[in-house]
Amino acid sequence: MRSPLSHWRLQRFSAILLLFITIWLVTSIVCIKDNTYDEIVMWMNSPLNAITLIAFFILSFLHASLGLKVIIEDYISNSVIRNRLIFIIKIFSWILSLLSIFFIFMIVF
């Protein structure tokens, strides 16, 4: 169980990093959106792009799960359902962020 303070800090820390990463991501997507499969794979083969994309997925899943946890805590009064939902979201975000790293490695290598 995370302390409320570290939850608060992690939420802000990931927000600030994501602010920069997302600006980079939106500009990149605008540039490569019409590219073919091979061109997109080539774009991801650049180490800088691959590393930033991995950082994007890890931080986004973290930020999303922290945010959804707060919303669930605020609006679901049944403690059993609430805790179960929070647990599912936590596990889900961990699995998906690990899988996305795996997929990016699969594309790069």
Place this chain on the structure above:
Amino acid sequence: MIKKENNRPLSPHLQIYKPQITSILSISHRISGIFLSLGLFVMFGFIAFLALGKNYYVIWQCFANSLIGEVLFMGWIISLFFHMLNGIRHLFWDYGIGLSLNVSKWTGIIVCILTFVLSILIGFNFLGLLI
């Protein structure tokens, strides 16, 4: 333990409030956050289809070029810019800047205008309607 927890106050639900720009933007921040979580899941799908190879990537392209895909992408672009700009507002609040009623009302209006402008610029570019 459970008994103690049940006594804790819940957030006041939406119907209690008279709608004001500050409260509308506050709940929009949460709604856009939930919607963007869904978008993150779709981004994950993109990476997965890309990793699985060319044959599977066609499935992604079918989704991305469909009308539902384009409407969803536009929604995610609007949500992303709103969540980002309003998030900056939140970060300033954390340092105690801009908390007064008047200032928070005006920064809220600025967030709305910038969201509109950025969404039109990037969104139309995305759908190939501009530039």
